[in-house]
Amino acid sequence: MGKPLPLQPVDAVWRTDGGTVAEAIFRRGLWLPGGANQTQSELDRSVSAFRSALVRDATSRRSRLLADLSKKFKDVVNGSNIDLVIASG
Structure with missing residues (x-):
């Protein structure tokens, strides 16, 4: 599972204190497997x-x-x- 863009290492210089919406969703989100090649x-x-x-x-x-x-x-x-x-x- 990839992290949201604001948490990617390349964006580390742009981080701010207090978090972002993307971080909140990443922490609380439900990540289900999926893809075009997923079997029944x-x-x-x-x-x-x-x-x-x-x-x-x-x-x-x-x-x-x-x-x-x-x-x-x-x-x-x-x-x-x-x-x-x-x-x-």
């Missing part, structure tokens, strides 16, 4: 990996949300013997 098998593998990552992210976000809700509920009841049980499914 390679494409299927990329799609499968991407879907798996989306599922893991959604599961992680849901877990964090449920934990946060549980904590907030416990803060509201302030130490009483009430427990919050959230069924997953």
Whole structure:
């Protein structure tokens, strides 16, 4: 994977502090393999990996949300013997 033009060694003299849009996109971007010679098998593998990552992210976000809700509920009841049980499914 090549770096964006502002990060290329030839452009080092032009760099500024604080970063650029290209650098931000490079750091956070999603880089998928591709090309005219990509086989169907390679494409299927990329799609499968991407879907798996989306599922893991959604599961992680849901877990964090449920934990946060549980904590907030416990803060509201302030130490009483009430427990919050959230069924997953």
